[in-house]
Amino acid sequence: MSSAIRLTNTLTRQLEPFEPMVPGRVGVYLCGPTVYDLAHLGNARSAVNFDMLHRLLRHDFGVANVAFVRNITDVDDKIIARALETGVSIADLTAGSTQDYLDDLEALCVLSVTNQPRATEYIDEMIAMIQTLIDKGHAYPADDGNVLFHVPSMPDYGQLSRRSQDDIIAGARVEVSSAKRDPSDFVLWKPQKPDEPDHATFDSPWGRGRPGWHIECSAMSKAILGEVFDIHAGGNDLIFPHHENEIAQSRCANETAHMARTWLHNGMLMVEGQKMSKSLGNFFTVRDLLGQGHRGETLRLSLLSGHYRAPLDFTQAKLTEAKNRLDGWYRVWDGVTPADKVPEAVLNAIRDDLNTPQAMAEIDTLRGQSDQLAAAAQFLGLLQLTPDQWFRGGGGAGEGAGTGGDAGLSPNDIDALIAERAEAKKARDFGRADAIRDQLTETGIVLEDGAGGTTWRRA
């Protein structure tokens, strides 16, 4: 029998058994990217970590019973700024960035989501929700053209981040606008600015403008998953203010006790001990690393090598380690048909608050049963290539090149050199044989003399 899924709920800070609201059916909303630039590794971490949740839910509840929503934020200050500075239209910028994002996720073996709403497709729903908030006394149009959510109108605001309003006001970065009734009030709708193009704004009862950041998730999750749904996930930097404000909007507009019942947050990705962030400018994009010759699976395993809630320090050593571990798995697997069932030990590790390090340790114990190992690793979204593709390049779409630097040697060239070396060995001309091997080593080709002859792989 399968054990229960347990998840750490940010709302309660506790590990809780997960039970869907509607038995047998699950709804998940994951905060997706703002599309104005290539995805960085932090975006990838969130997508990959919660892809494990997606895979687990699909396994335990069935593909047809899981609604997994990941939004695309395609209206935002940064998008407009980037479009203005590059001269690319907003539509082209967001469409291109969205495709880049999806291509990167495919390389990382992230499953397609069931719904991918774009903010601009839900403007009407956002306006309706803002109007409801105004009608119910939770929001007001301010003198400066902004429509603001009035935080003191919600007595239990701050539950998710466990902040009192005093704490929030004491924060150094609160912008105290004279138009706000309370310093902690936040924007639902902002008026068009003089330098903003008309196609970046929308008509509303409060004049032309565009939605604030938080309202889109409230409107889209309601439209697709309902007023209350099972799981809402994202990076832990979104706990405050983004998710706190989503909760405020949704609960006040819908008059519900919850927005999502379970909130999951992944830890931040670090680089050299510091948080990688757009503001610090120390970030790698997924594209950077794929371009350096790292496989998507190597990146994926690296991102899953720590528990999702803990900070993850991303290093070159970690990539090497991930690559070596995958080499080992691909050697053991050797392409046999994977077992029908995912080994329970691996499933149970993931059911236990998405414990991917534990799951990988379990996989390591399956080296004697390669069909089991393959089934388990594929459940984690790994071993997606054939061993031949993995070791000798020619990977699938989006898998990135091999380690490169093979000086243009084709498999035929390599085979010819191997044949020449075999002749030299037969003649006991080991100097010549070693020279050929050294030549190949320099170009990133490793030879392995086995019982059935010599095989090669890319380092």
Added chain:
RNA sequence: GGUACCGUGGCGGAGAGGCUACGCACCGGAUUGCAAAUCCGUGUACACCGGUUCGAAUCCGGUCGGUACCUCCA
């Protein structure tokens, strides 16, 4: 200042009141013309100080250290 999280062997990283994972690296051996790969073997770690307990790395208190969030952020 407020709110959280965290300190495990060379590195990464689970677990968790007694059975001391797992990987990577290293070292020794087997194998090999030499390598590579593989196989065998070696590693007794839980920041510090107290407390609870028959027993604590695991529970409690404190200390030190690290990180994040406090209206750009996944």
